[in-house]
Amino acid sequence: MAVAQITQPSRRSMPDRLRVLLEAIAVTAVGVVIALLFNALRPAGLELIARTPYQILVPCPEPGGPVQIVQATESWILSARTFLVDARSPQEFDLRHLPGAVNLPYDWLEPVPEDDLLELAQSIAGSGAKRVAVYGDGGRPDSGEHLGKEISGRGIKNVFFVSGGAPAVLGSEKQ
Amino acid sequence: MTALRFAAWLSVPARWYLGVVFVGACLHKIADPRSFALDIATYDILPLVLINLIAITLPWVELATGGMLFAGWRVRTASFLVAVMMAVFMLALLIALARGLDMSCGCFASQGAEEEDPISRLTVLRDLVWFGLALFVFVFDRGRLGLDRWLQRRSA
Numbered sequence: 001m002a003v004a005q006i007t008q009p010s011r012r013s014m015p016d017r018l019r020v021l022l023e024a025i026a027v028t029a030v031g032v033v034i035a036l037l038f039n040a041l042r043p044a045g046l047e048l049i050a051r052t053p054y055q056i057l058v059p060c061p062e063p064g065g066p067v068q069i070v071q072a073t074e075s076w077i078l079s080a081r082t083f084l085v086d087a088r089s090p091q092e093f094d095l096r097h098l099p100g101a102v103n104l105p106y107d108w109l110e111p112v113p114e115d116d117l118l119e120l121a122q123s124i125a126g127s128g129a130k131r132v133a134v135y136g137d138g139g140r141p142d143s144g145e146h147l148g149k150e151i152s153g154r155g156i157k158n159v160f161f162v163s164g165g166a167p168a169v170l171g172s173e174k175q
Numbered sequence: 176m177t178a179l180r181f182a183a184w185l186s187v188p189a190r191w192y193l194g195v196v197f198v199g200a201c202l203h204k205i206a207d208p209r210s211f212a213l214d215i216a217t218y219d220i221l222p223l224v225l226i227n228l229i230a231i232t233l234p235w236v237e238l239a240t241g242g243m244l245f246a247g248w249r250v251r252t253a254s255f256l257v258a259v260m261m262a263v264f265m266l267a268l269l270i271a272l273a274r275g276l277d278m279s280c281g282c283f284a285s286q287g288a289e290e291e292d293p294i295s296r297l298t299v300l301r302d303l304v305w306f307g308l309a310l311f312v313f314v315f316d317r318g319r320l321g322l323d324r325w326l327q328r329r330s331a
Contacts, residue, residue, distance in 0.1 A: 023252040027239050035235035039208065046208045050227045054216035
């Protein structure tokens with residue numbers, strides 16, 4: 001009885017937050033013990049420490065946004081309201097390109113430099129163009145399509161890639 | 176009815192809901208800890224030595240807290256644990272989102288399961304709501320319709 005009288009006030013005096021914390025630790029500890037026992041007893045229990053790294057298959061985020069296809073024969077490609085981007089190498093660009101086109105080479109192995117994309121986005125915004133047409137090497141896959149996706153991913157709307165790329169668009173320009 | 180009494184009554188369905196969520200979330204993890212370990216590994220946050228240990232033990236802590244909340248036993252303790260777990264889950268989600276990982280949350284189904292739960296800002300928002308609910312229960316629950324009050328009355 002005397003013990004009860006001594007212990008009861010001391011239990012009441014334990015701060016509620018401390019009690020909650022201690023109980024939380026106790027619940028966690030009991031949960032951990034049950035979990036380890038259950039795992040040890042189950043036939044297909046998991047080893048406590050993995051020896052080999054897990055093969056994580058996380059798909060890389062697809063860079064960029066939506067692009068629309070436009071045929072090389074479409075007349076508005078050469079209009080003043082279209083901002084033209086050439087995705088080919090500088091050497092190919094220097095040989096021949098559409099008038100007014102800006103060269104932004106697309107590298108299959110390296111992402112397009114942030115600064116270049118930012119500069120292009122600013123140029124597009126400042127040009128007053130209503131749409132952006134990107135043409136690449138016309139291969140499969142087409143560098144123009146991929147660059148178009150990256151540009152579109154920067155929040156620029158109405159991005160098109162020219163089907164057939166430079167061979168098609170430069171050929172149609174000749175006609 | 177005062178606002179406090181109303182909040183105390185409101186905390187009853189809140190803790191039932193959280194209890195169901197946590198029990199529901201732990202079942203697939205207990206059933207298949209290997210898949211859950213892969214889920215944890217996919218976040219690429221914890222070292223390899225901790226992945227299996229967490230995969231084995233965390234679901235049981237979830238089960239315990241979920242059960243405690245539902246039954247109304249040691250509600251403040253259980254809601255505190257839920258709030259801590261939600262804070263950790265949100266941090267992991269934010270890190271994964273910042274890294275641009277396109278992956279399943281692993282919260283209610285494992286990676287590659289038919290019913291995918293891809294991580295997004297909405298997943299973080301959902302966890303934030305549950306975090307808020309746990310805090311609400313922690314602050315306002317008075318043991319109504321719970322085991323604590325029943326045990327208290329029995330012992331009185």
